[in-house]
Amino acid sequence: MRISVVGCGYLGAVHAASMAELGHEVVGVDVDRSRTAALNAARAPFFEPGFEELLASALASGRLRFSTDIADARDAVVHFVCVGTPQKRGEYAADLRYVEAAVESLLEVLDPGDLVVGKSTVPVGTAARLADIVSGKVPGAMLAWNPEFLREGFAVQDTLHPDRLVYGLPNSADADTARARLDEVYAAIVAAGTPQVVTDYATAEMVKTAANSFLATKISFINAMAELCEATGADVKLLADAIGYDDRIGRKFLNAGLGFGGGCLPKDIRAFMARAGELGADQALTFLREVDNINMRRRIRMVELAREVCDGSLLGKRVAVLGAAFKPDSDDIRDSPALNVAAQLQLQGAVVRVTDPAAIDNSRRLWPQLDYADTPEEAAERADAVLVSTEWTQYRELDPVAFGRVVKQKRVLDGRNALDRDAWETAGWTYRALGRRA
Ligand code: UGA
Numbered sequence: 001m002r003i004s005v006v007g008c009g010y011l012g013a014v015h016a017a018s019m020a021e022l023g024h025e026v027v028g029v030d031v032d033r034s035r036t037a038a039l040n041a042a043r044a045p046f047f048e049p050g051f052e053e054l055l056a057s058a059l060a061s062g063r064l065r066f067s068t069d070i071a072d073a074r075d076a077v078v079h080f081v082c083v084g085t086p087q088k089r090g091e092y093a094a095d096l097r098y099v100e101a102a103v104e105s106l107l108e109v110l111d112p113g114d115l116v117v118g119k120s121t122v123p124v125g126t127a128a129r130l131a132d133i134v135s136g137k138v139p140g141a142m143l144a145w146n147p148e149f150l151r152e153g154f155a156v157q158d159t160l161h162p163d164r165l166v167y168g169l170p171n172s173a174d175a176d177t178a179r180a181r182l183d184e185v186y187a188a189i190v191a192a193g194t195p196q197v198v199t200d201y202a203t204a205e206m207v208k209t210a211a212n213s214f215l216a217t218k219i220s221f222i223n224a225m226a227e228l229c230e231a232t233g234a235d236v237k238l239l240a241d242a243i244g245y246d247d248r249i250g251r252k253f254l255n256a257g258l259g260f261g262g263g264c265l266p267k268d269i270r271a272f273m274a275r276a277g278e279l280g281a282d283q284a285l286t287f288l289r290e291v292d293n294i295n296m297r298r299r300i301r302m303v304e305l306a307r308e309v310c311d312g313s314l315l316g317k318r319v320a321v322l323g324a325a326f327k328p329d330s331d332d333i334r335d336s337p338a339l340n341v342a343a344q345l346q347l348q349g350a351v352v353r354v355t356d357p358a359a360i361d362n363s364r365r366l367w368p369q370l371d372y373a374d375t376p377e378e379a380a381e382r383a384d385a386v387l388v389s390t391e392w393t394q395y396r397e398l399d400p401v402a403f404g405r406v407v408k409q410k411r412v413l414d415g416r417n418a419l420d421r422d423a424w425e426t427a428g429w430t431y432r433a434l435g436r437r438a
Pocket of ligand 1: 148149150212219252253254258259261326327
């Protein structure tokens with residue numbers, strides 16, 4: 001099948017390569033020429049394990065190419081919309097200008113019978129509005145909403161082996177045609193027995209924002225427990241293990257620490273609240289404001305903990321920050337708790353050096369005021385304290401004995417509850433973590 005994918009960021013680029021891998025003829029379209037050039041040269045414009053291999057194999061098959069010209073999407077019969085929906089500046093609401101521009105540009109190339117498939121995360125109600133625009137301009141063209149649940153760091157696996165397929169279909173005779181077309185696109189995934197949820201636009205849109213809100217709530221729940229653990233001397237890690245054995249609760253997403261960041265959870269819960277307000281249902285989601293607050297408080301608490309461990313003052317203290325990305329196996333620094341805390345430490349007078357295996361270039365561009373180092377050893381040279389802010393494997397596996405020779409003071413702040421506390425304490429380190437006793 002001939003497919004176009006509009007928007008070649010994390011979502012679109014991985015989706016385009018994955019669709020080619022599934023046997024389709026795919027063109028990825030993006031307005032950024034340097035991005036399409038890199039992709040055509042089999043270079044990933046972002047860090048994503050397994051993506052460059054997938055990209056190379058899809059390009060070599062001859063079934064994948066990238067272009068800046070929407071006219072190249074003319075032959076496609078299914079058009080995926082994979083552009084970003086960032087938070088509006090100074091507001092909670094999502095900025096839909098890229099989705100609207102993508103659909104607008106597709107109107108030039110759509111033929112009757114073509115299917116536009118939205119994958120971007122949008123406020124509920126968007127799909128119905130866009131469907132009217134599509135069928136109003138190109139009678140016979142259809143729209144479906146098919147949210148994406150991929151996690152950065154696992155994007156390839158999550159795209160080729162999703163845990164469910166959600167189809168939001170039009171409330172018309174087109175629904176069967178649209179469904180059959182999507183089943184054909186995802187034939188291999190459907191054949192693998194992947195659960196399908198076939199529904200209306202509004203439910204499909206809400207599945208995505210509800211899922212991310214639930215995940216954010218789960219993280220903030222355990223971080224709220226961490227606050228209580230700090231007040232009582234209890235241990236949040238053991239608490240999470242113990243409640244997580246109950247499979248109604250589950251241990252996943254109960255890792256207390258610096259909380260959630262990235263380009264999805266923070267902006268999605270805010271956009272969801274904004275949309276609920278527009279719909280007159282804001283009370284239903286006021287708890288998400290608290291979820292957001294708990295999350296942001298963790299960053300402030302970490303700065304306090306750093307001050308405590310540095311004998312009450314950060315002024316002139318050297319602090320090494322290990323990790324800039326919002327999570328490991330990613331170079332994404334959008335709303336990264338790590339960089340936010342690093343900047344706060346610096347504002348309080350600390351001499352901060354940040355390192356990260358993948359996100360330093362992005363960090364330098366966005367946070368030029370911070371100092372960077374290539375390795376943890378370089379970052380921690382003569383440090384008064386070390387903060388592990390992103391749980392990269394290479395930081396989890398640091399040898400506390402050897403690393404102890406680099407620093408001035410053996411004080412470690414485990415911002416992600418990721419280190420082997422016993423090993424670090426045995427090596428003579430003062431170990432502090434959020435939600436755990438001193
Ligand atoms: C998230 C969702 O997990 C995906 O299902 C969704 O498709 C994606 O957003 C999206 O909307 O596109 P992602 O942003 O890649 O994926 O990252 P997560 O793995 O969800 O982590 C988000 C943040 O929560 C990270 O900063 C992570 O460090 C933090 N986190 C996660 C915790 O603090 N504790 C945990 O137990 C788990």
